[in-house]
Structures are given as C-alpha cells and as structure tokens.
Amino acid sequence: MRKCILALAAAVSLAGAAQAQTYPQRPINMVVPFAAGGPTDIVARMVAENMSKTLGQQIVVENVAGAGGTTGITRASQAKPDGYTIMMGHMGTHGAAPALYANLKYDPTKDFEPVGMAAGTPILIVTKKNFPAKDLKEMIAYLKANPDKVNQAHAGIGAVSHMTCILFNSQIGVKPTAVPYSGTGPALNDLVSGQVDYMCDQIVNLVSQIKAGSIKAMAIAMPERSPALPDVPTTKEAGMPEYEVTAWNAIFAPKDTPKEIVTALSAALDKALDDAPTKARLLELGAVLPTKAERGGDWLGGFVKKEVARWTPVLKDASK
Amino acid sequence: MTDQVSSESQKAPGLIKSTQEFGAGLFLIAVAAFFFWQALELPHGSLRAMGPGMLPQSLTVMVAFGGLGLILTSILAEGPPLERWSIRGPFFIFGGIVLFSLLIRTFGLAVAGPVSMVFGTLASTEFRWKESVIFSCVLTAVCILLFKVLLRLPIPVIGTVIEPFFPF
Amino acid sequence: MEAFFGNLALGFGVALTLNNIFLCFVGCMVGTLIGVLPGVGPIATIAMLLPITFGFDPTGALIMLAGIYYGAQYGGSTTAILVNIPGEATSVVTVLDGHQMAKQGRAGVALGMAAMGSFFAGTVATIFIAALGQPLTKLAQLFGPAEYFSLMIMGLVFAVVLARGSILKAICMILLGLLLATVGTDLETGQERMTLGIQDLSDGVDFAVLAMGIFGFAEIVRNLENPETRDVVRSAIGRLWPSKEDFRASYFPILRGTLIGAILGILPGNGAVLGPFASYTVEKKLAKDPKRFGRGAIEGVAGPESANNAGAQTAFIPLLTLGIPPNAVMALMVGAMTIHGIIPGPQVMTKNPELFWGMVASMWIGNLMLVIINLPLIGLWVKLLQVPYRMMFPAIMIFCCIGIYSINNSTSDVLFTAFFGVVGYTLLKFGFEPAPMLLGFVLGKLMEEKLRQALILSRGSFSTFIERPVSAGLLAVAAIMLLIALLPSIQKGRDEVFTE
Numbered sequence: 001m002r003k004c005i006l007a008l009a010a011a012v013s014l015a016g017a018a019q020a021q022t023y024p025q026r027p028i029n030m031v032v033p034f035a036a037g038g039p040t041d042i043v044a045r046m047v048a049e050n051m052s053k054t055l056g057q058q059i060v061v062e063n064v065a066g067a068g069g070t071t072g073i074t075r076a077s078q079a080k081p082d083g084y085t086i087m088m089g090h091m092g093t094h095g096a097a098p099a100l101y102a103n104l105k106y107d108p109t110k111d112f113e114p115v116g117m118a119a120g121t122p123i124l125i126v127t128k129k130n131f132p133a134k135d136l137k138e139m140i141a142y143l144k145a146n147p148d149k150v151n152q153a154h155a156g157i158g159a160v161s162h163m164t165c166i167l168f169n170s171q172i173g174v175k176p177t178a179v180p181y182s183g184t185g186p187a188l189n190d191l192v193s194g195q196v197d198y199m200c201d202q203i204v205n206l207v208s209q210i211k212a213g214s215i216k217a218m219a220i221a222m223p224e225r226s227p228a229l230p231d232v233p234t235t236k237e238a239g240m241p242e243y244e245v246t247a248w249n250a251i252f253a254p255k256d257t258p259k260e261i262v263t264a265l266s267a268a269l270d271k272a273l274d275d276a277p278t279k280a281r282l283l284e285l286g287a288v289l290p291t292k293a294e295r296g297g298d299w300l301g302g303f304v305k306k307e308v309a310r311w312t313p314v315l316k317d318a319s320k
Numbered sequence: 321m322t323d324q325v326s327s328e329s330q331k332a333p334g335l336i337k338s339t340q341e342f343g344a345g346l347f348l349i350a351v352a353a354f355f356f357w358q359a360l361e362l363p364h365g366s367l368r369a370m371g372p373g374m375l376p377q378s379l380t381v382m383v384a385f386g387g388l389g390l391i392l393t394s395i396l397a398e399g400p401p402l403e404r405w406s407i408r409g410p411f412f413i414f415g416g417i418v419l420f421s422l423l424i425r426t427f428g429l430a431v432a433g434p435v436s437m438v439f440g441t442l443a444s445t446e447f448r449w450k451e452s453v454i455f456s457c458v459l460t461a462v463c464i465l466l467f468k469v470l471l472r473l474p475i476p477v478i479g480t481v482i483e484p485f486f487p488f
Numbered sequence: 489m490e491a492f493f494g495n496l497a498l499g500f501g502v503a504l505t506l507n508n509i510f511l512c513f514v515g516c517m518v519g520t521l522i523g524v525l526p527g528v529g530p531i532a533t534i535a536m537l538l539p540i541t542f543g544f545d546p547t548g549a550l551i552m553l554a555g556i557y558y559g560a561q562y563g564g565s566t567t568a569i570l571v572n573i574p575g576e577a578t579s580v581v582t583v584l585d586g587h588q589m590a591k592q593g594r595a596g597v598a599l600g601m602a603a604m605g606s607f608f609a610g611t612v613a614t615i616f617i618a619a620l621g622q623p624l625t626k627l628a629q630l631f632g633p634a635e636y637f638s639l640m641i642m643g644l645v646f647a648v649v650l651a652r653g654s655i656l657k658a659i660c661m662i663l664l665g666l667l668l669a670t671v672g673t674d675l676e677t678g679q680e681r682m683t684l685g686i687q688d689l690s691d692g693v694d695f696a697v698l699a700m701g702i703f704g705f706a707e708i709v710r711n712l713e714n715p716e717t718r719d720v721v722r723s724a725i726g727r728l729w730p731s732k733e734d735f736r737a738s739y740f741p742i743l744r745g746t747l748i749g750a751i752l753g754i755l756p757g758n759g760a761v762l763g764p765f766a767s768y769t770v771e772k773k774l775a776k777d778p779k780r781f782g783r784g785a786i787e788g789v790a791g792p793e794s795a796n797n798a799g800a801q802t803a804f805i806p807l808l809t810l811g812i813p814p815n816a817v818m819a820l821m822v823g824a825m826t827i828h829g830i831i832p833g834p835q836v837m838t839k840n841p842e843l844f845w846g847m848v849a850s851m852w853i854g855n856l857m858l859v860i861i862n863l864p865l866i867g868l869w870v871k872l873l874q875v876p877y878r879m880m881f882p883a884i885m886i887f888c889c890i891g892i893y894s895i896n897n898s899t900s901d902v903l904f905t906a907f908f909g910v911v912g913y914t915l916l917k918f919g920f921e922p923a924p925m926l927l928g929f930v931l932g933k934l935m936e937e938k939l940r941q942a943l944i945l946s947r948g949s950f951s952t953f954i955e956r957p958v959s960a961g962l963l964a965v966a967a968i969m970l971l972i973a974l975l976p977s978i979q980k981g982r983d984e985v986f987t988e
Contacts, residue, residue, distance in 0.1 A: 029474065035816065036535030037823025045538060045827070062474045062897050063535060067673065067690040074687070080480065100678065105687075151945060157678030179944050180675045182937050185819060189812045193629040195945060204826060208811045208833020284829050344918035348660055355667055358682040362674075369948065370940050372674035372681050379667040386660035393656065403917055409712040410913055413705060413885065414906040420889040421902035429890070436889065437882040443712050444878040452882075459883055463890060471522065472536045473894045 023083055023261050024057040030251075031079075031087040033072025035065045039204045039285075043119045043249045044088040046281055050272035055264070059086075068158025069093040070101055077106045081254040083261035086115065089252045095307035096163050099315035108308055112252040113262045114300035116269045117290040119282050120246035121202040123164045123221040124232065128194045129214060136218045136238035139198070143174045150176045153187040153196040160247045161187065163311065164221070165200040166318045171243055191215055202247050203228060203286035221245045228286035246288060250300050266296050338399025341390050348387030356380040409443045416440030428479035429468075433460030496618055499845030503853055508548050512850050515552035516857045519559015520865075523566070526573045526704060526884065528891040529696065530560040530817050538824055546828035547843045551850040553824050554804070557817055558610070558851065561800045562858045565602045565793055566869055569595060571884055573704035577695055577930045578796045580923055581764040583703060585781065585788030596728035596870045598789050601738055603862045604730075605790045606797035609746040610855030613801035616750050617808075617848050631755055633941035634952050638962035639755075640935040643762045645969045646769040647927040655974070658924045661915075665928025666935070668693055675937055676944075688900040693908075697901050698929060700888050701908025702915065702922045708881045709913050728867055734786050741771050741791035749795030753802030753814075760799030760814065761930055764792035773972065801851055808836055808844055 032044045041063060048059040064072030073093045079085035092100075094108040106112075125136065133139035143150055152169070154162040161184065169175060179196050181187035184205050190196050192214045203220070207228055210217045219238040220226055235243045251269055253262055272278050273289055282289060293299065336342045359380060365371025393399070416439040423432035437456035441447055467473045502508065518537070522528045534553050541549035564575040569586035582602065589598040631639075647662045648655060671682045672692025683689035730738070748770065749763035771787045772778050781788050806814050811833030813819040825832045830840060837844045872880075892905050912922060946952035954960045 035819070036531065036538070037820035041535075042823055042827055060474050061535075064897055065691070066896070067687065071687060071690070156675055157673070177944060177947075179941050180937075181941070182675060182933070183819070185813045189806075189810070190632060190941075192810065192812070193632065195632040204831070208831040208835060212834035214834055281827070281829070285826060340917075340919050344657065344660075344920060347914065347918055348664070351664065355682060358684070362679065362681055363677075366948070370676075370943060372677050372679045375936055375939075376667060376670045376681060379663055379670065383660060383663045383667060386656065386663060389656050390660070393654075400919065405917060406709075406713050409709040410910060413709055413712070413881075414909050416882075416885060417705070417889055417902060417906040417909070420886075421893075421899040421906070424889075424893060424902070425899055433886055437886055440882050440885050441878065443709075444881070445712075446876075446878045455879055456882065459886060463886060466525075467528070467890055467894070471518075471528070471533055473528070473532055473890075474536075474897060475890060475894060 023264055024055055026084065027058040027060050028055070028083070029079075029085045030059050030061050031072045031076035031085065032061050032063050033065065033069035033076075033087065033090065033093055034063065036061075036063045039121050039202050039247065040069075040088055040090050040249050042204075042285065043121075043282065043287065046278055047118050047251075047269060047272045050275050050278045051265075051268040054268040054271050068097065068100065068156075070097050070104060070106075070158075073097075074105045076252075077111050077254050079254050081113075081257040083253065083257050083265070086251055086253045086265065088118065089250050091120075091247050091249075091307065092158055092160060092163065094250070094252070094304050096158065096311040096315055098308055099312040100158050109301075109305050111255045112304075113255060113257045114297040114304065115251040115253055115262055115265045116296050117248060117250045117294055117300055117303070118269065118273070119287040119289050120248035121204050121285065121287050122226055123160070123200055123245045123247060124203055124206050124210075124229075125168060125198065125200050125218040125221070125235075126191070126206055126210065126215045127198040127218060128191055128196065129216060130194065131197055131216060133218070135233075136235070136240060139218050140172050140174075140240075143172065143176060147174055147176060150198070151179050151196040152176045153179050153181055153191055153199040155181050155184045155187050155201070159184070161199055161201040163315065164245050164247070167245060167311075167314050168200055168243055170314055170318060171240070188215075207286055219243075222288070226286050227283070250304075252300075262297055270295050336394050337397060338394045339402040341394035341397075341399045343402050345387040345390030345392075345394060348390065349384050352380045352384035352387060356384075408445075412443035413440055416443075424479070425476060426479045426481045428476045428482070429460065429464055430477050431479070431482075433463060492619055495841070495845050496849065498841060499618075499847075499849030502547060502842045502846030503551065503849035508551050508846070508850060509853065511544070511548045511552040512555050512854050513857055515555020516559040516854050516861060519556040519561075520563040520858065520861060522556070523560035523563020523575065525563075526567050526571070526575055526700065526888050526891050528887075528894055529575065530557050531820055532894045533560075534817070534820050534824065538827065541824070541828075546825070546830050547846045549828055550821070550825060550843065550847055551854075553821060554847060554851065555854045557821070558797070558800050558854060559858060561797055562603065562606060562862055565606075565796070566599060566862075566865075569598045569602065569789070570869055570873060571704070571880075572707045573884070573888070574699050574926075575696065577699075577761050577926070578764050578799070580699065580703075580926050581768045581792040582789060582796070584768070584923055585783070585785050588782065588784035589786070589789065590873065592784050594727075594784065595873060596866050597730045597734055597786065599866045599869060600728070600730050600863065601734060601786055601790045602793040603859055603866075605738065605742040605745065605794040607855050607859040608742055609749060609794035609796075609798035610801055610858075611852060612746045613750050613753070613798040614848060614852040614855070616798075616802060617805055617851075618845075630958055632956070633938045633945060634956050634959045635962065636755075637935060637938040637942050638953055638959040638966070639759065639762070640931045640938065642962050642966040642969070643765060643931045644928065644935075645966045645973070646762070646765045647924040647931075648970065648973050653919070653921065657920055661920055661922070661925040662928035665925040665930075666932040668698070668925075669929045669932025670936060676940060686900070688898060688904075692933070693904065693929075694895060694901060695926075695930065696895055697892060697904045698908050699926055700892055701905045701910075702912030702925070704884065704888055705905065705909030706912030706916055706922075708884060709909070710916055711877060712881065728870065730786075737786050738790035741767070741787040742794045744770055745791035745794035746798045749798030750802045752795075753799035754805050755814070760796075760803045763795035763799035765927055767791040767795035769969075797855075804847070804851070807832060808847070810834060811836070 030048055032041050034040045052059045069092050076087035097104055133142050209215045217232045219235045220232045221235050221244050359373050359376040362373025363371035364373045416436040419439055420432050420436035434456040438452050441452040464477055467475055468477055522533045564579045565582050568574050568579040568582040569590050572583055572587040574580040574583050586598045648658055673690050674681055745767040748767045752759040752763045771791045772781045803814050806812050807818045813822050822832050892901050
C-alpha cells in the first residue's frame with residue numbers, strides 16, 4: 001500500500017513538473033476572502049474575467065469570507081502551490097492582519113508568492129450632512145474641541161473603514177467614540193440619517209451619497225483628485241498630506257508556487273490592467289490602477305513589507 | 321450526555337411527573353453551564369461600555385433559570401414521558417454528512433456523493449445494497465449536472481487527491 | 489398621479505421588450521430552481537451568474553438578477569412545505585403550518601395558497617414601491633439603533649406567541665437562540681467569543697447551517713424513527729386546488745400579511761425578516777381557534793407567505809432609493825449594479841429612470857410569471873411526496889450537504905450542520921420547538937449590535953429607548969402584545985401556563 005502511495009506521489013510530482021510548461025491545463029481557483037459583491041470581489045471578478053481569456057482557462061472566483069478576510073487567505077495559503085489556487089489579497093489581510101489577529105496562521109511577508117497589484121480604491125473622509133465643518137481643517141478643529149461629543153462609525157474590527165479611521169484619528173491625535181456596525185451598509189445608513197458624525201471608507205461605497213448631497217466629503221486620501229469626484233480636495237490640498245491611504249487589492253499565490261507559473265499569472269494580470277474595457281470598468285468605480293513601475297511580483301513583495309510595517313504600530317497603539 | 325439524562329430521569333418516577341420536562345430542564349442547565357464556562361473569561365464591561373461577555377453571561381443565567389423552571393414543573397404537573405432514543409437513524413444520517421464533509425475537497429463530489437449517500441441509506445430499515453448504490457450514483461450524476469454545469473457553483477467534482485490525473 | 493402612471497408606463501415599456509421579458513423569465517426559472525434546492529441560496533447563484541451578465545445591458549442584467557432573488561423566495565416556500573426545511577429566515581414560519589398541511593395530504597392546497605398569496609402581495613408591493621417608494625424612505629430614516637433594538641424586542645414577543653405548546657419552553661428556546669447568536673467575533677472589540685478556538689466559528693453560526701440542522705436533518709431522523717407517519721403522507725394526496733372555504737379563510741390573512749410585510753420590508757435594517765413572524769402572530773391572535781395553528785392552519789401559510797413576498801419586494805426600496813442594501817442579497821445587487829457602471833444611490837431614480845421603473849415593472853411581470861410557472865408545478869411537487877422515503881431522504885441529505893457547502897465553500901459548515909442535526913434531534917426528544925429558537929437567533933445578532941450601538945451613542949444611558957418616541961412606541965406595543973399573549977394562560981390557572 002505504502003509503495004503504491006509513494007508511486008502515486010512520484011507520479012503527481014512528475015505530472016506537476018510536466019504541467020508547468022503548459023500551465024494552465026484546468027480551471028484556476030481564485031479565493032476572494034470577502035463576500036460576493038463587495039469592492040474586493042468586484043475588482044477580482046473584473047480582472048479574473050480578462051485574465052481567463054489570456055490564460056485560456058477559466059479563473060473561478062471562490063468567495064470564502066470570514067474574520068476580516070483571514071479565513072479565506074489562511075485556507076488559500078495552505079493550498080497546494082501548483083498555480084491552481086491563487087487569491088486576492090487585500091490591505092487588511094496582507095497589511096493589518098498581523099496586528100489585529102494574535103494567532104494569525106500566515107505571515108503576509110513570507111508565506112506567499114506575490115503575483116501583482118490589481119487595483120486599489122481610494123479612501124475618503126466623510127461626515128454627516130449637517131456636520132458643523134465645511135472643510136478638513138474645520139473638521140479636525142471640531143474633533144479636537146469636542147472629543148466627547150463626536151461619534152465615528154466603522155464597519156467592524158478589521159474592516160477598511162475601521163483601520164483607515166484609526167490611522168486618521170491617530171495622525172490628528174483624537175480618540176472619538178467609535179460605533180461599530182456589522183457592515184458598510186448599516187454604518188452608511190446611520191451616517192446618512194445623522195446618528196453618527198463621520199467615517200472613512202472606500203470611494204465605491206460613498207460616491208453616490210456624496211453626489212446626492214446626503215453626506216459631505218471632506219477629503220480624498222490620494223495625491224491627486226479622483227475623476228469620479230472631481231470636486232473633492234485631496235488630503236494634501238486640505239493640509240494633511242501625511243494621510244494617504246488606498247484600499248489595495250493584489251493577487252498572491254501560495255508559497256513555493258513555481259516561478260514560471262507566477263510569471264505567467266503576472267503577465268496575464270498585466271495584460272488585464274492594460275485591456276481597455278477592463279480598465280474603463282475599473283476606473284468607473286473610482287479605482288486606481290498600478291502604474292507600470294508598480295506591477296509584478298517583486299514590487300508587490302516589497303510593498304507588503306512596507307504596509308505591514310506601517311499598520312502594525314498604528315493598530316497596536318489604538319487597541320491599548 | 322443526553323443518554324445519561326434519560327436513564328437518570330426514568331429511575332425516579334415517584335417524584336417526577338414528567339420525565340420529558342425534567343430531562344429538558346437538565347439539558348438546558350447543562351447547555352447553560354457549558355456556555356457560561358466558555359464565556360467566563362470574556363470581559364464583562366459596564367452598562368456604559370458593555371464588554372463582549374455581558375450579554376452571553378446574562379443569557380446563560382437566564383437559560384439556566386428556565387431549566388430550573390422546567391424541572392420545577394416536572395415535579396408539580398403531569399406531563400409527557402421521555403420518548404425512546406434511537407441510535408441507528410442519527411448515527412448513519414449524521415455519519416453520512418460527516419463523510420461528505422471529509423471527502424468533498426479531497427475526493428470531490430463524484431466520490432463524496434455516493435459514499436455519503438450509501439452510508440446514509442443504512443439508516444433506513446428498508447435498506448437494500450444494490451438499490452442504494454445505483455440510486456446514489458445516479459443522483460450524484462444529477463447533482464453534478466445541476467450544481468456544476470447548470471448553476472456553475474465552485475464545487476469540486478474531482479477532489480485535490482485525484483485531480484492531477486484528470487487534466488481537463 | 490399623472491407622474492405615477494407616466495412612470496409605470498415608462499417602466500412597462502422597458503420591461504416588456506422581448507429581451508427583458510426573456511431575461512426576467514430566465515431569472516424566475518433559475519430562482520425557483522435554487523429556491524427549491526435546500527441550502528443553495530440566491531447569494532451563491534447570483535455571484536456565479538454575475539460574469540455572464542457582463543455582456544447584457546444593465547437593466548436587463550438587473551432584471552434577471554432580481555428575478556433570481558424573488559424567484560428563490562417562491563421556491564423556498566415549496567421546500568419548506570414539502571420537506572420541512574426553511575431555506576431562509578423568512579420561511580421558518582411557513583414550515584410550521586405548511587408542512588403540517590402536507591402531512592395531512594393538503595400539500596397542494598398549501599402550495600397553491602402560498603403562490604397566490606405571494607402573487608397578490610407582489611402586485612400590491614409593486615404598486616407600493618411605485619407610488620410611495622420615495623416618501624417612505626424618509627420614514628426609514630427615523631430608525632436609529634435605539635428604534636431597531638425596540639423593534640427587535642417586539643419581534644421576540646412574536647416568538648413567544650408563535651409557540652404552540654408551553655410558553656416557558658418557548659422562552660427558553662428564544663434565549664438559547666439569542667445565546668447562539670452571540671457566538672463569534674465580538675463586533676466592538678474583535679474578541680472571539682465561545683468559538684472553542686475554531687476559526688470557522690469566528691463569524692458565528694450561519695443561519696442556513698442552523699436551520700438545516702435543527703429542522704431538516706432532525707426531521708429526517710424523526711421520520712425514520714416512525715415510518716408510519718411517512719406512509720400517511722404518501723397515501724393521502726388529497727385535493728390539489730384550494731377549496732372555497734380555503735379561499736375564504738385566506739382573504740384577510742393575505743391582505744394583512746401583505747401590508748405588514750410591505751411596511752417592514754422598507755426598513756433598511758433587514759426588517760423584512762420580521763414580516764412573516766409578525767403576520768403569523770397577528771393571524772394566530774385574531775383566529776377564533778388559535779389551537780389550530782401549528783397543526784395545519786391555512787391562515788398560517790397564506791398570511792406569512794404574503795408578508796414574505798411583499799417584504800422581499802419592498803426590500804428593494806432602500807436599495808433603489810437610498811443605495812443602502814438591507815441584507816446580503818441586496819448587498820450583492822449593489823455589487824452587480826456597480827459592475828454594470830450604475831452606482832446605486834439616491835440619484836438612480838432621476839438619473840436612470842428606465843432602470844428604476846423598468847425594474848419595478850419587471851417585478852410585477854416576474855411575479856406573474858412565477859405564478860404561471862409554479863401553479864402547474866404543484867402537481868409535480870405533490871407527486872414527489874409519493875417517492876418512497878428510503879429514496880427521498882438520501883436525496884434531501886445530499887442536496888442539503890451540497891447547498892451548505894456552497895454557501896461559503898466550507899467543509900466545516902457541513903460538519904456544523906451535522907452537529908446541529910444532533911442538537912435538533914435532542915430538542916425534539918425533550919419536546920422543544922425549534923422555531924422560536926431560530927427567531928431568537930436571527931434577531932439576536934441584530935439586537936446585540938443595535939443595543940450596543942444605542943448605548944454607545946447615548947453614552948450608556950438606557951433612557952434613550954424611552955426618550956425617543958418611535959422606540960418608546962414600539963416598546964409599548966411589545967409590552968401590550970406580551971400581556972395579551974400571557975393573559976389567557978394566566979386566567980386559566982397557573983398549571984396551564986407551563987404545560988401544553
């Protein structure tokens with residue numbers, strides 16, 4: 001019996017080696033660690049569609065939500081590194097998770113083969129409609145003057161809106177009352193109806209409310225204004241250049257995935273990001289695409305290291 | 321645990337007028353005790369700033385009181401006796417489900433389907449080998465067609481163990 | 489008024505193009521199919537079908553996806569009635585009397601009444617959305633955390649009334665449901681609670697996992713225990729079409745259910761969940777003989793099913809007019825719209841009137857299609873009950889397993905379902921009813937969240953629940969309901985309170 005298994009294993013590894021040349025030979029699973037329909041899922045589905053065309057095999061999106069995305073990433077990181085399981089990592093799962101989850105089963109900097117950055121969505125600071133401030137400066141002044149009065153909403157521990165607002169609060173040196181919600185929807189609802197005062201979140205979730213005037217945008221945390229909201233000033237223009245955040249999404253493969261497979265995936269992703277319809281769709285969302293220099297696995301690897309180093313002290317400090 | 325409850329409650333027919341209510345009460349208290357133990361280390365917090373443990377702990381206390389109330393009724397009022405527990409049904413049904421969960425990723429639906437269903441059909445007293453095997457295989461094929469082909473759900477049809485040998 | 493008809497005309501103009509009728513039909517068919525299959529919910533299906541709709545124009549794509557959603561609601565009641573498995577929180581109530589009717593050979597009647605009630609509710613809800621959609625969203629804005637909490641308290645009172653037997657046991661079950669809902673990561677601190685260190689429990693127990701376990705699998709085991717009851721179902725098919733008396737008994741429940749469901753559906757905090765429960769409670773309280781409920785009362789199917797469908801429809805209001813999704817399926821619809829370049833929000837109605845009104849009109853067309861699809865199918869479904877049980881139960885088992893697996897592509901969810909099957913079997917043996925527990929579970933998550941938000945916002949003062957008028961009103965209603973529920977038993981003497 002044991003011999004049989006050994007022979008099988010040998011056959012498998014041989015088959016694996018042979019396959020590397022003609023990768024991929026069957027559909028590829030892309031684990032998206034968030035629920036279907038969210039910003040990360042949308043980005044994943046858009047790039048996956050075009051990458052499937054390039055690779056000649058379908059990339060099947062598999063949503064494995066839970067624990068701020070770490071459930072899905074943990075599972076995908078333990079998958080066989082044969083290129084048939086890849087994942088869409090995220091600012092939370094590959095940046096903030098080590099600080100938020102004490103018993104995280106993976107190390108974002110060591111347990112992955114980075115494939116490349118897909119797209120990011122910029123962060124906005126928004127307030128309720130009748131908040132007594134008309135720009136970021138006044139808002140910060142108000143927050144500092146009324147620390148007991150203001151309420152800040154976020155969509156749960158580990159959510160983008162949670163982390164980015166912690167960074168914002170720590171940079172301006174305030175600690176408002178944080179009101180947790182079980183998702184962006186309910187949080188936004190209470191911001192629109194004025195139960196809470198402000199929040200920070202991804203542009204996709206906010207753009208229609210801002211345009212309709214049901215909430216006010218103070219600034220966008222990007223070096224340049226977004227074409228989706230050309231009237232909203234950048235944090236730099238508003239006098240807070242140090243606050244620059246994007247909720248980035250990037251593709252990773254499990255550690256030890258063969259180099260040539262990672263390269264093939266990187267090339268397919270690269271092509272998807274240059275594809276005109278895909279690009280147009282992503283830009284319509286208000287997403288930011290990586291520049292040529294920011295593509296590929298090597299750049300992403302270095303970027304993840306920087307992100308972990310950036311988030312860890314901020315989040316550790318906030319939970320004290 | 322539950323079996324103990326039934327035997328224990330049947331031993332004292334004099335005092336207890338409803339073994340079902342009595343068992344139900346004991347069951348609730350046991351569940352409450354378990355959850356209380358689990359929630360014990362969670363910070364309680366104050367009303368102003370409720371901690372994560374506040375609600376679970378208060379709920380376990382209330383469940384335990386409910387259990388006490390049931391025990392009390394079982395002594396005070398007539399009620400139905402505890403029914404007999406069967407072993408065969410639960411064992412094969414739940415065993416079949418467990419088999420499915422163990423096999424679905426490794427061997428895929430093509431294997432997990434028939435295996436778990438044949439195991440599950442053993443629960444019935446009308447079990448017949450041949451019928452069960454054929455029926456399970458046909459139904460698995462239907463499921464693959466329905467879920468994989470028609471609805472395109474990402475269900476592994478051939479699992480990770482055998483996948484490399486089917487390059488398609 | 490003129491604008492109202494103009495808008496509807498625009499909508500029907502869009503929805504009645506050949507292309508959109510076809511897409512609506514496909515959506516309804518797929519929806520019915522996944523609704524009937526236990527466990528496979530609209531979420532997984534819509535997610536999988538999203539890429540296919542990339543090529544369509546946005547209105548057509550959304551018409552199809554919406555069809556899947558409300559088609560699944562129709563199909564879900566079929567499974568609830570036939571095999572006692574509630575696929576979603578909203579069909580828990582249908583199980584209570586619907587499956588009893590099936591056991592009495594009245595499955596056809598139950599299915600028919602559910603379909604017709606749903607169609608009526610769908611029609612009214614469509615008009616409701618068209619006429620009042622926009623002003624009603626203002627009402628929803630009155631609901632802050634404190635109001636939601638009070639609404640949930642009211643819902644828990646429903647659960648007490650829902651119970652058939654002992655009130656004490658029902659209360660215990662509600663508490664147990666609430667307790668189960670607290671399992672998982674704490675919203676505020678991110679601390680894991682009572683997860684036994686199992687990572688897959690960190691987001692708590694999934695509703696479908698719990699419902700499938702304690703209703704579906706426990707029911708299989710119980711049926712295998714007494715084969716006689718199954719044979720009754722097989723021999724007595726009875727009539728397929730509701731009789732005159734059935735219709736007479738159902739008129740008012742359908743009307744009331746529709747109204748209740750439509751109003752609760754508007755609330756952006758997933759108020760639609762409460763609709764069927766509220767309707768059931770109302771019918772049971774109004775009935776001359778409440779004892780019939782839980783034993784196959786047709787009002788207990790007609791009312792809640794109408795409420796369910798009305799709520800499913802009006803749940804589109806917060807999505808379309810506010811851009812705020814009230815539940816997970818609607819959140820997915822937001823994603824679908826976004827992918828199609830339409831960002832849902834307050835401006836959809838003015839900026840994309842063809843989309844908004846086209847969808848509204850297509851909902852009515854879809855409902856009509858669903859009745860046409862479903863009524864002839866009733867005969868087939870009822871025939872299905874004649875399949876020998878030794879073949880039926882492995883089929884239910886495998887469908888449930890696949891369905892549960894597909895929710896989150898997780899094998900541990902399947903294991904948990906088996907565990908809750910054991911729990912459900914134990915509860916049955918001790919004479920507990922699972923329905924109040926499920927309601928407690930559904931409301932528990934929302935309730936704790938809203939309670940803590942309200943207390944954070946009020947800085948720890950409980951008076952916030954009484955100071956806010958809407959919240960105080962809801963609490964008053966809850967108190968009165970509880971009194972009415974308990975009074976008859978108190979009058980009958982103390983013994984009856986705790987026993988059947």
